[in-house]
Amino acid sequence: MGLLRPLFGQRKAPFGGLAALARAETALREKLRLVSDRKGGLSYKPLQTAFFDGLQGEVDRRLRAGRFTVWTRFSLEKDSYGFGWVLLDDRSLENVVEAVQTLGSYFAEGNHTKQLLAAVFPFQGRERQAYWIYSFKRDRFYPFVPLPDEKRDSPEELRLAEAMEKELPLESxxxxxxxxxxxxxxxxx
Amino acid sequence: MRERATGRDWELTVRMFLVMFLLALVYFFFVTVLWAFGVPWIFLAIIAAIMLGLQYFLSDKLVLRSMGAKVVSPQEAPELHAMVDRLCARAGLPKPKLAIANMDIPNAFATGRNPKNSVVCVTTGIMRRLEPQELEAVLGHELTHIKNRDVTIITMASFFAMLAAMLMNSLMWMGLLGGFGRGRREGNGMAGLMVVYLVTVLVWIVSNLLILALSRYREYAADWGGSFITGMPSRLASALTKISGAIARIPTEDLRKVEGANAFFIVPALKGNSIMELLSSHPPVQKRVERLRRLAKQIEGI
Structure with a gap:
């Protein structure tokens, strides 16, 4: 079967590492006092093609087709770098992760995996906002704790990563x- | 070097002179061997001296260009200038030019042949990662390099190592062309060539090791002297810890910028006295931090 895989396409679901974040929710809260905002952002580099022109409608359709559609609210945004964002808002982190996975698969179907930049999941920390950033290319997570003036709290990030070594597929x-x-x-x- | 009552570590000074003495011994041995084999070494020495002179007089411009650094005016970087103004006033140094290199790698270095023609350069990466007091401590370290004329000293020390390398090169060519037989002892050409060649290699390796040792002592000296300018060895210690190891590897440049540019970023070879270098021209950070902590106990009372 393995040899035929290239002919019929990848059987394994892409972005398998994503689900680990939903499973790690309890550990994040208990070990690190990080509470999910139950939001997410999927960032992509848009192209001038029909795929991206029809994104709004298709995202809506895909999210409705899923199990948790009733709750997943979304909006499309553009940032100053010219990247597009699908912003997700739901009642649980699990639903947000699942929505990101659904959208990732949709990009993969359209052969636009390359255009996927990252998915971002915000958490409330004890002192400040923390993020787990998921790289679609690497299928891995890394922490991001921004400070004012485009500085980052790297010692804190290292601490978060160290604590989540077992729970999350981390970018080493x-x-x-x-x-x-x-x-x-x-x-x- | 101007002597100062404070900020001078005598043990280091003695060791530095010992290293320089050993360097001289090695060179002397080298020249003797060359003399014995009748190589026109004066000719080579002149060429090496010209190249070295060029490097010496152009070093600041060369280094800045290789780093893509830009000299900044007080209007462009008011905080950086204010910091250096304060430190220079305290150290009794003429103010060097200041430059900023737009790169994410945290680094700082000083270059220039004398205090009047010096440039201190910092990268945007180091400014993003350090607190103001830590940056000040790093600048104090770099200013001490200028005060101690370390660029001149290391350039001078490199002189003979370079000469040896050039000779090695030309001997290889001579060997290939078979033109070495016109030495003093006819028929002994090939064996003689091998001896000179091996000795040259040896000299080159040993002298470079000694230059690295010399450079490491100058780093300790700059840590020491810089601490006396700022009065904050513990800040330099925390700056060194921050810009080495794991934290230095975490980028501060935006993912979208990196993705968009798609650029291959090649780390340029650094010259001059950079605060952190990959090669062993710098002592291990841990040792430097230990020494700074000890010094901090003495002068900060921590």
Whole structure:
């Protein structure tokens, strides 16, 4: 079967690492006092094609087709870098993660995996907002704790990553922990 | 070097002179061997001196260009200038030019042949990662390099190592062309060539190791002297810890910018006295931090 896989396409669901975040919700709260905002953002690099022109309608259709559609609210935004964002808002982190997975699969179907930048999940920390950033390309997470003036609290990020070593598929190359400054994401704080 | 009552570590100074003495011994041995084999070494020495002179007089511009650094005016970087103004006043130094290199790697270095023609350069990466007091401590370290004329000293020390390398090169060519037989001892050409060649290699390796040792001592000296300018060795210690190891590897440049540019970022070779270098021209950060902590106990009473 393995040999035929290239012919029939990948059987395994893409972005399998994503679901780990939903499973880690309790650990995040108990070990690190990080509480999910139950929001998410999926960032992509748009192209001038029909796929991206019809994104609004298709996202709506896909999210409705899922199990949790009633609750998933979404909006499309553009940021100053020219990247597009699908902003998600739901009653549970699990639903948000599932919505991101659904949208990721939709991009993959359209052969637009390359255009997927990252998914971002905001959390309320004890002192400040923290984010887990998911890289579609690497199928891994890394933490991001921004400070004012485009600085970041790297010691805190290292602490978060260390504590979640078992629960999350982490990006081990620290050089790839790229920040996302000024996301259009609204948080609950 | 101007002597100062404070900020001078005598043990380090003695060790530095010892290293320089050993360097001289090695060079002397080298020159003797060359003399014995009748190589026109004066000719090579002149070429090496010209190249070294160029490097010496152009070093600041070369380094800044290789880093893509831009000299900034007080209007462009008021806080940085104010910081350096304060430190120079305290250290009794003429104010160097200030430059900023737009790169995410946290680094700082000083270059220039004398205090009047010096440039201190910091990267945007180091400014983003350090607190103002830590940045001040790093600048104090760099200003001490200028005060101690470390660029000149290391350039001078490199002189003979470079000469050895050039000779090694030209001997290889001579060997290939078979033109070495015109030495003093006819028929002994090939064996003689091998001996000179091996000795040259040895000299080159040993002298570079000694230069690295010299450079490491100068780093300790700059940590020490810089601490006396700022009075905050513990800040330099925390700055060093921050810009080495894990935290330095975490980028501060936006993912969208990196994705958009799609650029291959090549880390340029650094010259001059950078605060952090990959090679062992700098002592291990841990050791530097230990020394700074000890110093902090003495002068900060922590």
């Amino acid at each position: 190359a620290l050089e790839r922990w790229y920040p996302l400054w000024g996301m259009p994401l609204e948080t609950r704080s």
